[in-house]
Amino acid sequence: MSHIILPPDWNELESEITPESVYHNRREFLKLMGVAGASLAGAFIAPPAFAQSGGFGLGALFGGTKLETDFEPVEGLHRNPAFSVERPITPEKAALTYNNFYEFTADKRGVWKRVHEFQPRPWQVEVGGHVNKPAVYDVDDLLGAMPIEERVYRHRCVEAWSMVVPWNGFPLKALIKKVEPTARAKFVKFTSFYDPEVAPGQRQIGLPWPYTEGLTLAEAMNELTFLATGIYGHLQPPQHGAPIRLVTPWKYGYKSIKSIVKIEFTETQPKTFWNTLVPHEYGFVSNVDPEVPHPRWSQKEERMIGIDKVVPTLKYNGYGKWVANLYA
């Protein structure tokens, strides 16, 4: 059951290339499950229901289909003018209904239908590892203690689609300063929630749940690196990674890990979800670069969600001014 990979076709909505293709990849799947010989294969790789339409059985069939748009507004929000984008902001409904959140489904147009049981509050974030002041924060205490602002950022998925969205939240460095990393801290590891009862994707065997990501400490301290507790002027909807998610706009979207429960300062480079699954396609650094094609498609252009326009992809997604020095 090999899977034929087509290059992105801008005219045909269903032809997008997605990392979900790894679910069809026999070899990767077997490697993950520690299956050495190919003879056992058939038993394990009945195509994951997951990868097809995102159907997970009853939950998916009977899940509500009304798009929730009523989220708690964030009062007194100011847009930081240092970050402006010449492209139009993606219409909110387009962003709300087109998401990658593999914990729920691999069907990016159906995530919003499958997040109803997800409870983003109460929510705690544990911050620890090589720091002087480890702490467990309630997300609402963080909202009260951190400098909340709005930033309009470009978002470029590795699958060659993009958005422009107004996040609200605070720079990660504000939190890092509070916990005081020690000299041994060289990397920051982020971990998403793990709850297979509400996240059917996590019942999929062979995937390295919970979703994890990582940055170098210098990347984490960069002005651009943002913890988004909301979007479009309100608190974070589940599908965008409620109640708190990372945003690293110069990197491919998968680095921007959703629904974070743990932030750890480590001495060595942490393992990350996509890098563990398909190391030769999804590197640890993963900076947006139109000159470096994905092994299976070009990264020179991207399709803007909602307005369906194809535009050139920019090095560092247009954020070289802030981050190029990190990679000199």
Ligand SMILES: Nc1nc2c(c(=O)[nH]1)N[C@H]1C(S)=C(S)[C@@H](COP(=O)(O)O)O[C@H]1N2
């Ligand atoms: N926990 C978790 N975080 C995640 C993902 C995921 O599947 N699980 N998908 C990533 C990918 S591939 C992208 S493109 C962005 C999508 O964010 P959005 O739905 O808010 O646009 O989230 C990233 N963060």
Ligand SMILES: [Mo]
């Ligand atoms: Mo992505």
